[in-house]
């Protein structure tokens with residue numbers, strides 16, 4: 090690539106939480122090494138998802154909430170690229186925007202964090218576990234029906250503070266966020282996918298830009314990690330076909346071992362009394378087809394009923410003027 094095609098300055102839009110800033114800086118450093126002549130600046134923004142802290146995510150209308158403002162900055166040329174946790178990226182990209190790259194995944198697992206107990210199975214009956222994710226809650230209720238689940242929102246540091254204040258016996262967080270923030274020593278135990286199937290996209294970072302910025306899409310390719318992208322695209326295809334959002338208790342996790350992609354997924358009722366799980370394995374290149382097929386299988390096995398029941402109680406998504 091000739092130097093003349095590389096912009097002198099690239100602005101990276103991000104949310105302003107410590108984790109989001111860490112992620113944007115991580116991408117900035119990698120890009121700076123690749124393109125030392127270019128100046129990379131971070132543009133921190135507050136999103137509606139960050140402002141509404143008193144409601145569970147499932148009630149405030151879903152994932153677009155954390156990225157809409159960032160996309161407006163791309164639209165208005167206030168920024169060139171946006172860095173997101175793939176977990177927060179809606180299954181369908183809005184018209185005019187693309188994921189230019191999906192970077193290598195950090196640990197995709199959920200982490201059990203407690204100051205008193207070594208594992209979920211050691212928690213006493215009635216023990217209070219904090220999480221505001223329907224996915225984590227439904228799995229806890231299905232596997233540990235004697236525990237109480239109470240809402241826990243806020244950024245990673247806020248959630249840890251609420252645990253330390255004594256409001257919870259334990260909390261569940263993404264291992265990736267804790268590791269990135271240098272808080273790996275707070276992880277009491279990592280939860281296997283059998284115990285807590287991760288969220289679609291968990292641990293992976295996406296770089297978004299406008300679809301018409303072919304120059305940027307090309308520049309981002311060295312950061313693209315094909316295996317991560319194949320896994321995340323398989324998970325997203327499953328979630329998309331299930332109408333996945335924060336309002337649906339579902340999990341999806343793909344991994345590639347010895348050249349085979351294994352995709353696991355589940356849909357549950359929020360109270361955990363119904364849990365439909367299944368998996369498919371195949372060629373990594375066929376991940377999106379597998380995702381769609383796994384969604385069909387889950388629906389046939391009972392997920393369709395759970396989804397229909399959820400839909401009748403769902404809150405309409407918040408609109409963004």
Ligand SMILES: NCc1[nH]cc(CCC(=O)O)c1CC(=O)O
Nearest residue numbers: 174176262263265266291292293
């Ligand atoms: N729900 C918010 C969110 N979005 C991404 C992460 C963690 C980092 C990642 O998954 O890449 C978190 C925190 C958490 O779930 O504990």
